[in-house]
Amino acid sequence: MSIEVSLYTEALGETLYMTLAATFMVFILGLILGSVLYMTHENGLAPNRITYAILSTITTTFRSIPFLILLVLLIPFTRVLLQTILGPSAALPALTIGGTPFYARIVELALLEKGKYLKETGFAFGAKLHQVMTRILIPESLPALVRGITVTGVTIAGYTSIAGAIGAGGLGNLAYLYGYARNRQDVTIIATILMVLFILLMQYGGEKLTKKLSHK
Amino acid sequence: MIKLRGISKRFTTKNDVEHALFGVDMDVEENTIHGVIGPSGAGKSTLIRIINQLEAHDEGTLDIMEYKDVRQANKESTRMLRTKIGMIFQSFNLLENKTVYRNVLFPITLFRTPTKNDRAYALELLQTVGLSDYMNRYPAELSGGQRQRVGIARSLINRPKILLCDEPTSALDQSSVKQILSLLKKIQQEQSLTIVFVSHDMHVIKELCDTVTILDKGEAVEKGTINDILLRPKSEATKLLTETVGYNIDKILTDYHIDHTLYLLRFNQKAKENPLISKLSETYHVHMNILYANVTPTHEGVLLIDILGENKDMVLKDLHEKGVEVTHVN
Numbered sequence: 347m348s349i350e351v352s353l354y355t356e357a358l359g360e361t362l363y364m365t366l367a368a369t370f371m372v373f374i375l376g377l378i379l380g381s382v383l384y385m386t387h388e389n390g391l392a393p394n395r396i397t398y399a400i401l402s403t404i405t406t407t408f409r410s411i412p413f414l415i416l417l418v419l420l421i422p423f424t425r426v427l428l429q430t431i432l433g434p435s436a437a438l439p440a441l442t443i444g445g446t447p448f449y450a451r452i453v454e455l456a457l458l459e460k461g462k463y464l465k466e467t468g469f470a471f472g473a474k475l476h477q478v479m480t481r482i483l484i485p486e487s488l489p490a491l492v493r494g495i496t497v498t499g500v501t502i503a504g505y506t507s508i509a510g511a512i513g514a515g516g517l518g519n520l521a522y523l524y525g526y527a528r529n530r531q532d533v534t535i536i537a538t539i540l541m542v543l544f545i546l547l548m549q550y551g552g553e554k555l556t557k558k559l560s561h562k
Numbered sequence: 563m564i565k566l567r568g569i570s571k572r573f574t575t576k577n578d579v580e581h582a583l584f585g586v587d588m589d590v591e592e593n594t595i596h597g598v599i600g601p602s603g604a605g606k607s608t609l610i611r612i613i614n615q616l617e618a619h620d621e622g623t624l625d626i627m628e629y630k631d632v633r634q635a636n637k638e639s640t641r642m643l644r645t646k647i648g649m650i651f652q653s654f655n656l657l658e659n660k661t662v663y664r665n666v667l668f669p670i671t672l673f674r675t676p677t678k679n680d681r682a683y684a685l686e687l688l689q690t691v692g693l694s695d696y697m698n699r700y701p702a703e704l705s706g707g708q709r710q711r712v713g714i715a716r717s718l719i720n721r722p723k724i725l726l727c728d729e730p731t732s733a734l735d736q737s738s739v740k741q742i743l744s745l746l747k748k749i750q751q752e753q754s755l756t757i758v759f760v761s762h763d764m765h766v767i768k769e770l771c772d773t774v775t776i777l778d779k780g781e782a783v784e785k786g787t788i789n790d791i792l793l794r795p796k797s798e799a800t801k802l803l804t805e806t807v808g809y810n811i812d813k814i815l816t817d818y819h820i821d822h823t824l825y826l827l828r829f830n831q832k833a834k835e836n837p838l839i840s841k842l843s844e845t846y847h848v849h850m851n852i853l854y855a856n857v858t859p860t861h862e863g864v865l866l867i868d869i870l871g872e873n874k875d876m877v878l879k880d881l882h883e884k885g886v887e888v889t890h891v892n
Contacts, residue, residue: 466616467655471669471720472644481672486659561659561700 353520358540360434361516364506365544368441369499375446376498377491379405380453381479389458391465391475405447413444413505417512437506437514445502452494456487489560496552500545507541517541563756564590564613564724569622571608582608585622586782588775595750595757597771597788599764599803604777606760610726613758614647615640627723645673648717652729654709656701656716663688663697666715680719687715691745707738714745718753725750727759731766743770764807768792768859776800789858793826811866811891814854820868820892824853825878828887829863839865842880846873866891 383405384390386398411419417440424431424439460483468478484491507518517537525534566588573580583605590596598606611617612624615632623631629643656665666684670676676684688694691711701709710730717725727746731739747770750757761767767774767788774791776784778799784791792809795801804810811826829838843850848871856864869877881888 463651463653463655464657466611467649467651468672469616470614470644470647470649470726471672471716472641473672474641477672482657486657488659559659562702 354536354540357515357517357520357537358544360514361503361506361510361518361541361544364434364437364441364509364514364516365499365503365548368438368445368502368506369495371438371442372445372449372498372502373495375442376449376495377453379446379450381457381484383450383454384457384461384483385479387454387458390461391478405450408443409447409451411444413440413508414512416440416444417509432513434515437509440509441502441505444505445498448501449494449498452498453487453491456490456494457483459490460486489556489562492552492559493556496549496556499548499552503541503545503548563592563627564588564596564758565623565625566609566612567623569609569612569619569624571605571612571617571619581780583612583619584780586775586777586780588782588785590756590758591773592756593750593754594772595746595759595770597767597774598758598760598777599762599767599774600777600799602762603779605780606762606777607728609777610728610758610760613724613726614644614649645669645720646722647724647726648720648722649726649728650710650713650717650730652732654701654706654713654733656709656712658701661698661700662693662704662712665701665712666719669716669719683721684715684719687718690749691715705738706734707741710734710738710742711745714742714749718749721753723756725755725757727757729760729762732761732763739766746770764803768807771859776803789860789862792858793828793864808856811854814866815891818853820853822868823890823892825867825869826889826891827863827865827867827881828858828889829865830885830887831861832885836884838881838884838886839867842877846877846880847871848873848877 379401383398383401385392386394386401388395420440420443421431424436427439428436430436464482464486465478468482473481506514506516507521510516510518511522513519517540521534521537524530525537566586569583569586571583573582586609598609600606608617612619613626618633624633626632626643627646629635629639632640632643635643657668660668663684666687667676667680670680685694685697688697691714693708693711693715696704696708701712704712713730731742734742743766746757749755759767759770771788773787774785775782776791776797776799778797783797784795784800791800792804792807793811795804795810801810801812805813815824839850842848848869851868851870852865853868854866858864878888
């Protein structure tokens with residue numbers, strides 16, 4: 347056991363940072379993209395076939411690119427944006443772009459589900475279009491939106507370890523550098539345990555919050 | 563109060579154009595309950611949604627109160643009109659994440675921060691619908707009937723003149739249906755509301771409505787008072803509907819294979835008080851065969867009889883003098 351504890355804590359810290367920062371970005375961007383997808387959907391608030399087709403195609407395209415390939419594809423973009431392609435922050439653009447389409451679809455579906463009945467209910471009481479969105483559909487979808495961001499966060503945590511393999515740091519990087527490259531099985535196991543604990547905690551927190559917000 | 567003239571509506575789907583409504587005329591008088599009934603796909607939901615412009619019609623004019631030709635109105639004036647028209651729905655459409663009290667107050671919050679008066683009125687409405695004890699519950703904790711009562715309270719918070727009801731009892735069990743109907747009747751009288759009630763169920767319409775429009779395949783095939791519709795249906799669609807509540811005289815005639823004239827008697831309140839039939843039978847030495855009897859929604863007695871004997875004409879004359887309306891049927 348020649349590896350210092352600080353290596354683990356540092357790696358865990360990096361994983362937490364990457365996951366939470368990217369999940370936060372994905373929450374904001376996914377909410378916006380998902381809302382626009384919903385609005386322009388044929389059953390949405392302001393149907394627009396062409397806008398929807400374009401956004402939907404982009405969303406599906408980015409969702410279908412495997413994350414490792416997305417990472418590599420985004421290297422030039424990341425270099426321009428952050429002047430580096432190493433370290434946890436350098437992973438954020440790829441993590442955000444990988445997670446946003448995934449969450450946007452969850453948002454779109456949640457809004458469509460609530461909108462089916464509540465859209466016209468809002469209008470029937472004289473709500474303006476933006477009020478239907480902000481006062482009815484989003485508050486009513488909140489439990490689904492929180493549940494969705496939890497699932498997305500877990501996926502993003504998984505992505506961080508792939509990013510780790512190409513130099514982003516974090517637990518994935520640790521497991522790769524020591525466990526794989528130097529044949530230290532024990533490091534791999536401890537890194538795995540830490541990762542699993544982190545994800546369990548995130549899942550638990552998400553479920554708790556969903557339950558608190560939901561009145562079903 | 564509400565006047566529709568030549569209202570048409572088409573829906574364009576990917577492959578073709580579907581007609582939902584063809585030149586529908588309809589009049590709803592102030593302070594009455596008007597039913598819209600027809601089989602599914604007849605265009606009932608579309609029609610009621612045109613009244614508050616959740617759907618815009620393609621042709622025709624719609625006047626509501628002082629609002630003339632509302633399709634031409636700007637967005638803001640349509641919004642104002644909507645606050646004067648309450649609406650309740652088949653699936654209740656309550657906000658699941660808000661308490662019963664917040665649901666009732668919700669339409670107000672779209673326009674202003676609720677005042678003390680608004681909050682007091684919300685409580686008053688909850689009392690009217692019998693849910694004062696449930697004000698801090700969430701909709702998921704309530705039964706279907708209770709949820710619809712929240713829907714009714716919510717629809718009244720803006721003190722509307724008109725209430726639109728889109729199949730509000732279709733998702734409810736029998737006893738809840740009764741409660742909701744009597745609640746609507748009570749509220750209609752207390753607040754002098756004008757109600758438009760859409761249903762596919764003649765039992766419900768018969769129970770509640772003063773006047774009726776029958777829709778079939780997008781056309782208004784018949785309209786009139788509930789009694790006229792029940793007793794003298796003209797169109798095939800109407801006959802099918804009245805049959806479901808046991809009012810299809812034509813069908814009764816066919817079933818009995820009667821080849822001579824029968825008499826349909828309609829007793830008003832006063833005529834109901836005397837044992838007319840047995841007295842007449844005694845006085846004029848005739849036999850009367852009762853083929854059908856019913857009470858209309860407005861509590862008029864209806865009797866279909868066959869008169870056997872010499873003094874038939876005198877019986878009819880006497881009935882007429884006693885205030886019984888006699889119609890010859892054959």
